[in-house]
Amino acid sequence: MYGLLNGVRVIEGASFIAAPFCALSLAQLGAEVIRFDTVGGGPDFHRWPRDPSGASFYWEGLNRSKKSIAINLADPRGRELAAALVTAPGEGGGIFVTNYPVTGFLSHDRLAARRADLITARIMGHADGGNAVDYTVNSAMGIPMMTGPADHPNIPVNHVLPAWDLLTGSTAATSVLAALISRRATGLGQEIRVPLSDVAAATLGTLGQVAEVLVTGRDRPKIGNDLFGAFGRDFVTGDGRRLMIVAITSRQWSGLVEALNIEAGVATLEAELGVSFAVDEGLRYEHRDRLGALVEHAVSTRSATHLATRLDEAGACWGPYRTLSEAVAIEKPFLPEGGLFTDVDHVSGHTYPTPGYAASFLGLQRHAPVRAPKLGEHTEEVLASVLAMPSHEIATLHDSGIVQSSGAHA
Amino acid sequence: MYGLLNGVRVIEGASFIAAPFCALSLAQLGAEVIRFDTVGGGPDFHRWPRDPSGASFYWEGLNRSKKSIAINLADPRGRELAAALVTAPGEGGGIFVTNYPVTGFLSHDRLAARRADLITARIMGHADGGNAVDYTVNSAMGIPMMTGPADHPNIPVNHVLPAWDLLTGSTAATSVLAALISRRATGLGQEIRVPLSDVAAATLGTLGQVAEVLVTGRDRPKIGNDLFGAFGRDFVTGDGRRLMIVAITSRQWSGLVEALNIEAGVATLEAELGVSFAVDEGLRYEHRDRLGALVEHAVSTRSATHLATRLDEAGACWGPYRTLSEAVAIEKPFLPEGGLFTDVDHVSGHTYPTPGYAASFLGLQRHAPVRAPKLGEHTEEVLASVLAMPSHEIATLHDSGIVQSSGAHA
Numbered sequence: 161m162y163g164l165l166n167g168v169r170v171i172e173g174a175s176f177i178a179a180p181f182c183a184l185s186l187a188q189l190g191a192e193v194i195r196f197d198t199v200g201g202g203p204d205f206h207r208w209p210r211d212p213s214g215a216s217f218y219w220e221g222l223n224r225s226k227k228s229i230a231i232n233l234a235d236p237r238g239r240e241l242a243a244a245l246v247t248a249p250g251e252g253g254g255i256f257v258t259n260y261p262v263t264g265f266l267s268h269d270r271l272a273a274r275r276a277d278l279i280t281a282r283i284m285g286h287a288d289g290g291n292a293v294d295y296t297v298n299s300a301m302g303i304p305m306m307t308g309p310a311d312h313p314n315i316p317v318n319h320v321l322p323a324w325d326l327l328t329g330s331t332a333a334t335s336v337l338a339a340l341i342s343r344r345a346t347g348l349g350q351e352i353r354v355p356l357s358d359v360a361a362a363t364l365g366t367l368g369q370v371a372e373v374l375v376t377g378r379d380r381p382k383i384g385n386d387l388f389g390a391f392g393r394d395f396v397t398g399d400g401r402r403l404m405i406v407a408i409t410s411r412q413w414s415g416l417v418e419a420l421n422i423e424a425g426v427a428t429l430e431a432e433l434g435v436s437f438a439v440d441e442g443l444r445y446e447h448r449d450r451l452g453a454l455v456e457h458a459v460s461t462r463s464a465t466h467l468a469t470r471l472d473e474a475g476a477c478w479g480p481y482r483t484l485s486e487a488v489a490i491e492k493p494f495l496p497e498g499g500l501f502t503d504v505d506h507v508s509g510h511t512y513p514t515p516g517y518a519a520s521f522l523g524l525q526r527h528a529p530v531r532a533p534k535l536g537e538h539t540e541e542v543l544a545s546v547l548a549m550p551s552h553e554i555a556t557l558h559d560s561g562i563v564q565s566s567g568a569h570a
Numbered sequence: 571m572y573g574l575l576n577g578v579r580v581i582e583g584a585s586f587i588a589a590p591f592c593a594l595s596l597a598q599l600g601a602e603v604i605r606f607d608t609v610g611g612g613p614d615f616h617r618w619p620r621d622p623s624g625a626s627f628y629w630e631g632l633n634r635s636k637k638s639i640a641i642n643l644a645d646p647r648g649r650e651l652a653a654a655l656v657t658a659p660g661e662g663g664g665i666f667v668t669n670y671p672v673t674g675f676l677s678h679d680r681l682a683a684r685r686a687d688l689i690t691a692r693i694m695g696h697a698d699g700g701n702a703v704d705y706t707v708n709s710a711m712g713i714p715m716m717t718g719p720a721d722h723p724n725i726p727v728n729h730v731l732p733a734w735d736l737l738t739g740s741t742a743a744t745s746v747l748a749a750l751i752s753r754r755a756t757g758l759g760q761e762i763r764v765p766l767s768d769v770a771a772a773t774l775g776t777l778g779q780v781a782e783v784l785v786t787g788r789d790r791p792k793i794g795n796d797l798f799g800a801f802g803r804d805f806v807t808g809d810g811r812r813l814m815i816v817a818i819t820s821r822q823w824s825g826l827v828e829a830l831n832i833e834a835g836v837a838t839l840e841a842e843l844g845v846s847f848a849v850d851e852g853l854r855y856e857h858r859d860r861l862g863a864l865v866e867h868a869v870s871t872r873s874a875t876h877l878a879t880r881l882d883e884a885g886a887c888w889g890p891y892r893t894l895s896e897a898v899a900i901e902k903p904f905l906p907e908g909g910l911f912t913d914v915d916h917v918s919g920h921t922y923p924t925p926g927y928a929a930s931f932l933g934l935q936r937h938a939p940v941r942a943p944k945l946g947e948h949t950e951e952v953l954a955s956v957l958a959m960p961s962h963e964i965a966t967l968h969d970s971g972i973v974q975s976s977g978a979h980a
Contacts, residue, residue, distance in 0.1 A: 164751065203820070206852065207800075208798060209779060211781075217785070221775060286902065288902065291885065296887060302894030303731055316804060317718055317795070318803075319717065319733075320717050323736070327736050330740035334599070334743045337744060350932075353929065357901065359928040362926070363736060364894065365923070366591065367587075367631055370904070371920065379894055388619075389618025389619065393728075402726065404705055404706050406703050406706055445618065475701065477695075479702060479708075479709045480710055481715065482710055482711070484711065484789055485789045491767065491771065492696065492698065494771050498768075500697075510785050515772035515775035516772070518769040522762075
């Protein structure tokens with residue numbers, strides 16, 4: 161939590177990862193983010209992972225630092241309330257992050273008729289409105305056919321990290337802030353559409369992979385755990401630990417050779433092949449099997465502890481393979497001294513290390529992360545502060561079931 | 571390319587993916603991005619994928635829409651020039667995106683001594699300055715131990731998409747714009763540090779996975795191509811095509827059941843197990859093997875074409891498995907009519923579909939993507955426009971080898 165976006169108010173009407181992640185980023189940068197959900201919770205309210213009692217760690221993670229208002233969106237009066245929140249006045253207001261369909265009561269045009277300078281960031285599956293999620297986009301873009309062991313070329317391997325969701329959400333956050341900067345200069349709002357499949361396609365273009373397949377006429381084959389285009393893969397130490405070792409830069413390569421004392425073997429191979437591995441990482445990739453054998457032997461005859469010291473001293477680039485439970489116990493970013501994670505008491509009843517914003521602003525105070533709200537925890541507060549609604553009207557909305565409060569602060 | 575950030579000037583001194591991707595996003599939103607490289611190119615100038623002649627599609631992809639100035643950074647006069655560019659005056663200037671080390675001639679403090687309101691976004695491996703790249707962060711965070719076939723629990727599977735690099739770059743872009751908004755309100759600059767391993771750790775916290783392992787005490791096992799926490803995996807059609815089919819929402823589930831005509835089988839299973847799959851995606855996950863058998867049978871007895879129609883009509887969520895070369899030929903985001911990709915003539919001599927910014931701003935003109943520059947293509951222009959350097963001084967810098975021009979526009 162940083163105070164960079166003080167005075168900015170974002171209304172989130174969304175579920176799942178991309179749109180809530182967008183709004184989470186803005187909240188962590190200091191925006192007031194108000195998430196509305198239908199009474200009882202949206203389709204992600206119980207999403208796994210969850211605890212044995214059913215509380216969703218997923219919801220609790222993606223909705224930190226936000227306020228929650230619960231509205232009966234099946235009722236026209238509830239829909240009117242949601243639209244009123246999105247289009248409420250205020251220079252820093254009028255920002256809406258959503259994954260609702262393009263048409264309907266939360267269409268940009270309908271909302272912009274009420275507030276002309278509205279900025280809407282709409283996460284979509286496909287640009288044409290078609291149904292897609294991270295995993296169906298990933299399969300369609302060819303990633304699973306490049307992932308996994310080289311000896312199973314026709315068996316796809318899905319990713320487990322929803323990378324397209326996350327990147328789409330982050331792209332939406334960048335886009336919202338660019339639109340806000342532009343609005344302050346021009347007064348104009350924006351309808352921003354961020355389809356998962358556009359983000360994936362554009363990314364593969366940016367990485368040169370679209371050019372690669374079109375110019376070479378060939379798909380990149382599966383290469384197991386090898387790093388494409390440079391030297392890098394997993395190696396097993398003499399005491400049975402597994403390390404990911406990478407040499408992309410010249411410095412990383414010279415450090416690796418030095419750390420492992422394989423200068424002679426590398427020189428012999430260079431003489432045999434008539435190449436130098438010092439500056440061209442592509443040659444290291446082309447000859448990865450020969451180089452890999454040298455590294456493999458050296459790693460397999462040393463202990464993980466010894467290697468860690470030697471590799472670090474020599475400026476090589478490596479990481480251990482861990483399980484996540486090992487990582488949270490030992491990797492620095494998770495530990496309290498790093499300042500990124502802080503123990504937080506959550507609505508689920510569990511207390512666990514919870515991250516702040518991933519980037520650090522050195523001159524600013526990093527406020528502690530704020531737990532996700534109970535559903536409807538801020539219903540009254542939001543109605544009163546954003547819509548300036550008197551308490552008797554709020555009471556009427558409650559009584560008629562148009563809104564619901566968690567009662568947490570009754 | 572959109573004109574939202576007109577008047578903003580970003581200096582990039584960086585290589586590889588994260589920092590250049592950050593600056594690319596800002597360029598595509600309308601900022602003037604000037605990338606400086608050392609004469610001859612940085613460590614990413616020849617990075618794979620590249621064409622048979624050695625031109626890097628990777629560099630060409632990540633540096634679109636930027637200007638290039640080539641400076642001899644080994645010479646103190648060259649280093650002075652780089653620092654002068656970063657700290658040049660102008661309300662929209664003073665924004666620096668880099669992956670140079672924290673200390674040294676491009677340290678934030680040294681630069682901020684010349685321009686107090688400087689915003690520096692520094693991509694790092696680890697927050698403590700330690701060496702790390704996407705792939706070593708990924709292994710350390712446990713992702714490869716969750717990826718791949720369930721029957722190889724101890725064999726890691728690396729990802730092939732540099733998701734942490736991309737997300738780190740995108741986070742940096744969001745952070746820069748938040749810092750710019752804050753600077754306009756307060757006059758204050760920012761040193762922003764965005765370590766890959768902090769981004770990865772924070773993300774796993776956001777997704778609820780840190781809570782999951784800490785509260786349950788168990789690592790999430792490999793589950794092959796199954797989607798965690800809901801229903802989804804790959805299925806093979808009667809004619810041998812492979813589809814990713816997902817049912818996270820109730821709507822996606824009811825659509826799938828309808829499209830495949832498996833209502834009776836699902837009802838029988840629900841009766842046997844005493845559960846309803848209609849609203850609880852977690853139950854679909856717990857019983858994925860039984861449900862998967864029903865879906866597998868239905869998919870295996872139908873053609874891909876038939877299924878595509880049926881699944882779309884019923885509102886189910888699915889995607890084909892393709893190779894990337896299949897995808898670029900057929901998936902809508904890559905096709906010219908979508909407006910995202912446009913044929914561009916590149917410096918490599920190749921013309922190929924090239925993406926614009928992944929998000930669409932509906933009220934703005936989407937300008938065509940601009941090819942990456944030749945190295946040093948804008949050397950004179952940048953020295954003249956940003957540093958107001960007279961031509962005889964520029965000539966002297968050239969003659970003494972402090973700068974180099976591509977000669978492209980001589």
